[in-house]
Amino acid sequence: MATENGYLLDNRQREAGRRFEAFAELFDPWTLGRLDRLGPLTGLRCWDVGAGGPSLPAALAARVGPTGQVLVTDLDTTWLTGLTDTSADAAPVTVLRHDVVRDQPPGDGFDLVHARLVLVHLPERAQVLRTLAAAVRPGGWLVIEDADPALQPLACPDERGPAEELANRIRRGFRALLAERGVDLAFGRTLPALLRTAGLSEVAAEAYFPVTSPACRELEAATVRQLREQLTAGGLATAAEIDQHLTNLSEQELDVTTAPLITCWGRRAPQG
Structure with missing residues (x-):
């Protein structure tokens, strides 16, 4: 997430x-x-908002096939290189630098609009959600996925000893930094009401909560390394504490988790 709009993670x-x-x-x-359970994706025109990395847009392109289209946008498209080189069996992919807060939606409507871990970081999140909903064609779907750190705020729910206690203290520092940047730490749970207010129907939501995995530890370590200066400058953790936490993550089977991811979807009513 680029810092141009005040995002914490660059x-x-x-x-x-x-x-x-x-x-x-x-x-x-x-x-x-x-997304697969919404119905057949073949031939759909899709917009992946704030994609960040290439994996999900590439998977979307394979699913919608050569008769579909995938538009991928972000403030910083650094990590999206190579996406436009799709195979003959995949949809053409367009990568566009786009500010979802300030810029008009690209194109003339989409069958599927998706954003994951984007809106929660935007002070204008409710306005942006309405903009994304308006970009959905009749019969199409809006799928918003965002975190709800307040729903489960711990890095280690099973706080067995000093390593887990340190992980949770550093996670509290991370949440404090997010809150200072205007992140709504309880945003995920509000998505169903927001999608209905935006005029969508068939609204439903689910939560995904990985309790522990190597990927959880890798995400935690990368995040802490990226925020090291902000954590120490704000007095939220010492350099020694951060070093110890990173050592614990690499040398111990810490049961580190993420904030619950709330996935919410709604449909624009078909015409006629």
């Missing part, structure tokens, strides 16, 4: 690539499973 840093890989391992199967 896509241009080296650790961003590791975070995107961990996100893909953790969340892509969940996201794609939900």
Whole structure:
């Protein structure tokens, strides 16, 4: 996530690539499973908003096939290189630098609009959601996935000892930094009401909560390395504490989790 809009996590840093890989391992199967259950994706025109990394757009392109289209947008498209080189069996992919807060929606409507872990970071999140909903064609779907750290705020729900206690203290520092940047730590749970207010029907939502995995530890380590200066400058953790936490993540089987991911979907009523 680029800092242009005040985002805490900068896509241009080296650790961003590791975070995107961990996100893909953790969340892509969940996201794609939900998209598949909406109905056949073949031939759809899709907009993936704030994609960050390439894995999900590439999977979408394969699903919609050569008769479909995939538009991928982000403030920083650094990690999206190579996406336009699709095979003959995949949809053509267009990568566009786009500010979802300030810019008009690209194109003339989409069968599927998807955004994952984007809106929660935007002070204008409700306005942006309405904009995304308006970009959905009749009969199409809007799928928004966002975190709800307040629903489960711990890094280690099973706080067995000093390593887990330290992980949870550093996670509290991370949440404090997010809150300072205007992140709504309880945003995920509000999505169903927001989608209905935006005029969508058939609204439903689910939550995904990985309790522990190597990808959870990798995501935690990459995030902490990326935020090291902010955590120490804000007095939220010492350099020694951060070093110990990173050592614990690499040398111990810490049961580290992420905030619950709320996936919410709604449909624009078909015409006629």
